[in-house]
Amino acid sequence: MFSWIIRTIGKRIMRIGLFGGSFDPLHLGHLILAEQCREQARLDQVWFVPAATSPLKQHGPIATNRQRLEILQLGLAGHDAFRIEECELKRGGVSYTVETLRELQANHGGHDWFLLIGGDSLADFARWREPEEICRRALPLVYQRPGHAADLGLLRPYVFAERLAEIEKVAIVARQIEISSTDLRRRLSAGLSVRYLVPRSVEIYLQNNRVYQPAGGS
Numbered sequence: 001m002f003s004w005i006i007r008t009i010g011k012r013i014m015r016i017g018l019f020g021g022s023f024d025p026l027h028l029g030h031l032i033l034a035e036q037c038r039e040q041a042r043l044d045q046v047w048f049v050p051a052a053t054s055p056l057k058q059h060g061p062i063a064t065n066r067q068r069l070e071i072l073q074l075g076l077a078g079h080d081a082f083r084i085e086e087c088e089l090k091r092g093g094v095s096y097t098v099e100t101l102r103e104l105q106a107n108h109g110g111h112d113w114f115l116l117i118g119g120d121s122l123a124d125f126a127r128w129r130e131p132e133e134i135c136r137r138a139l140p141l142v143y144q145r146p147g148h149a150a151d152l153g154l155l156r157p158y159v160f161a162e163r164l165a166e167i168e169k170v171a172i173v174a175r176q177i178e179i180s181s182t183d184l185r186r187r188l189s190a191g192l193s194v195r196y197l198v199p200r201s202v203e204i205y206l207q208n209n210r211v212y213q214p215a216g217g218s
Contacts, residue, residue: 014044017114017141018085018104020097022181023050023068024061025206026075027198029179033143036174037116038081041141046116047085048072051095056124062185063211065089071211074201098130101137113138114170119150131158139163143172188212 019034026048034046050068053060061068069084076082087103088095097115105113115138117125122142125131134140135158144150152168159167179197187194189212194203206212 011110013111015042015112015114016108017041017043017046017116018049018100018138019046019116020049020051020088020095020100022054022057022061023048023072024063024181025068025071025184025198025211026202027179027181027184028196029177031075031199032177033174034082034116035079037114037141037143037172040172040174041114041170043081043114045081045083047083048076049085049088049100052088052092053094055094055096055129056127067209067211071202071205074205075199077201096129098128098134098137101134105137114141115139116141116143118142119144122150122152122154125154125158135159135163139170140167141170141172142167143174144176185212189214 017034017037019030019037021030023030030048034048037043038046050065050072051061052065063071069086069089072084076084085104088100091099091103101113101115115134117140119142122140128134135155140155142150142152150171152164152171155164155167184194184197188206191213194206198206
């Protein structure tokens with residue numbers, strides 16, 4: 001007990017937002033959204049958590065884990081409040097958010113945790129594993145994607161009224177840039193430009209390493 005008190009004396013409690021996804025690849029829409037969430041919710045840090053395999057997607061990522069990590073490293077470089085958390089890749093298998101929260105809070109306890117969730121993902125929240133525990137462990141930070149109104153009432157079955165009021169208070173009104181990783185992969189496969197859709201360093205990496213391009217293509 002006393003050793004725990006000594007370790008926690010002087011430790012600053014941070015507001016940490018978790019941004020999960022395939023990031024296959026990372027693009028400017030991801031970065032703009034993360035920055036707006038950081039500002040509006042007054043987050044100290046945003047941790048990008050690349051999934052090994054999403055439970056709600058039929059297929060896993062196209063790029064390798066190493067490629068996705070290298071893309072994230074390039075795209076997040078220079079932003080002190082952005083960092084990469086590799087726990088889902090290291091754990092392997094299907095990536096469940098509740099398991100990630102348990103692991104991170106066991107290893108980095110004492111902080112205030114937020115979970116970045118888009119309005120489209122919120123519509124599927126009932127299909128997530130243990131949504132009640134997710135909402136207990138992290139405050140959902142809901143933002144709206146193009147064409148998907150964020151209906152915060154979808155969280156009502158999983159939280160008390162006071163918790164829902166907290167979620168409503170920090171809901172994000174975000175500028176939207178309609179970029180999709182699926183379209184970027186299609187463009188790269190067809191030999192089309194992705195300039196101004198991804199950071200320049202990421203664009204060069206994708207071109208030099210022929211990520212998403214057919215094997216043997218010109």
